Amino acid sequence: MIRAQLHRPDPAALVDFLDEHLRSGDCLVQVVSECEVLYSGRAASVAEAGDYLVIVKQDGSVQVHGHRSVKPVNWQPQTDDIFVAIEDGVAVMRAERFQPSEMVRVAFLEPALAQAVGLRESGMFVLMGSEAEMQQALARHPEVIEPGLEVLHRELPTEVGGIDLFARDADGALVVVELKRSKATQEAVHQLSRYVDGVRRTSSEPVRGILAAPAVTAPALNQLGSLGLEFREVSALPGIDDDADRQPSLFAPV
Amino acid sequence: MIRAQLHRPDPAALVDFLDEHLRSGDCLVQVVSECEVLYSGRAASVAEAGDYLVIVKQDGSVQVHGHRSVKPVNWQPQTDDIFVAIEDGVAVMRAERFQPSEMVRVAFLEPALAQAVGLRESGMFVLMGSEAEMQQALARHPEVIEPGLEVLHRELPTEVGGIDLFARDADGALVVVELKRSKATQEAVHQLSRYVDGVRRTSSEPVRGILAAPAVTAPALNQLGSLGLEFREVSALPGIDDDADRQPSLFAPV
DNA sequence: ACATGAATATTGGAT
DNA sequence: ATCCAATTTTCATGT
Known part of the structure; x- marks a missing residue:
């Protein structure tokens, strides 16, 4: 899996190395x-x-990764061209992208190691617990949100965006449901409000708005109240089994 | 900078290696x-x-990085604990985080290489062209948005969120300015609308709303019009010099 | 290609 | 600790 390694290469060797292995693609x-x-x-x-x-x-x-954080210090997705050259006695790599036009230039002042790794393409990746799954579950069991709720549409497109769940309650009123997989913020409230207003504009029937999420922030709940909208707590995920046997921790955070 | 390397380690050796170097911190x-x-x-x-x-x-x-894309296939920021052990004859690393509670478990089925890299903490990182910089620049030169504009506040907190720039125009009307560093979408329009409504609720003076961004999407511009709000084009970045000499590209995208 | 919205978003700053 | 909004967000998806 390790194709090649170069320890403490000089600029010319590094350029050759990068040239060869980047070109191979x-x-x-x-x-x-x-x-x-x-x-x-x-x-x-x-x-x-x-x-x-x-x-x-x-x-x-x-x-380009620094010593901490998941996010790179500097990056560029899917560059169109990569150039390597020696500039002022230093190996320099320049990666460019056309749409949008951007560029990263890395000067390797003192390279300690260069290596080429052959990563075979990997198998499928399965993800569960996304907002899509939550939506599906609630569409199948709308009584979790409110007894007597009948789902009319999922992902109903409107002028102002897609309504997650569009339903009718036991009293016959229309219900707009906005789902959030995580704690709902003011943005979610406003999004819901937008949808409710949109429906009211096209229909004279009574319309309710429900924000369904595992939690809300206090300001968001406030705003919900003042807008005449509702909050319904729904658990985001099926229970997480979390009682595996423990070993002593290796990592002590600073 | 390269502290240690282990080629094709067996499970026990890998566990020892990880134990030692993760513990060192x-x-x-x-x-x-x-x-x-x-x-x-x-x-x-x-x-x-x-x-x-x-x-x-x-x-x-x-x-955990796959063979393509900047984003890892799987990840976890700032874990609280990391455990390493042999399970069923395979070296396994488990990283846990408490808040929120989550866990990544990696089984190293066939390790090709393990290495420890000593990355010294790095120098400053300077970013230009962020929204903060743009806000600062426009606060100093509000005439770029509109002649006669006088900035009253930056980052003015209100009930519904922080107003980027709060100003008074040449005719004495209040002006709410929402800044976007990149192309503005409907979300930005609604954010602006939210702020303008908020100000109107607390003041009987005339209030204008201006969305300042390098570009707008067509639907956003539409909605701006229907809400009686305005768009002003402002360049996000100072000119980028882009005519360096080229070398032949090393990378040919698939 | 463009617009839109989700994401295990992550991250930094304010409260 | 919690909340909030920016991000070179990235990414998938629909149009």
């Missing part, structure tokens, strides 16, 4: 080095010289 | 291996056996 290339990183495109940024881990994947995506 | 640890990955928490997911690059940073963040 069938492996992931990594460089650990003191770098200077420049980004220009949708925004512009400069990283002062520092230690970074640079990863270039087969699709041309580039990410 | 001052280096980034990587494993290239055929893996099986399980996530359970805010959602639940399973990755079938496949080749992945696993990265554990000093802050306990875990990311």
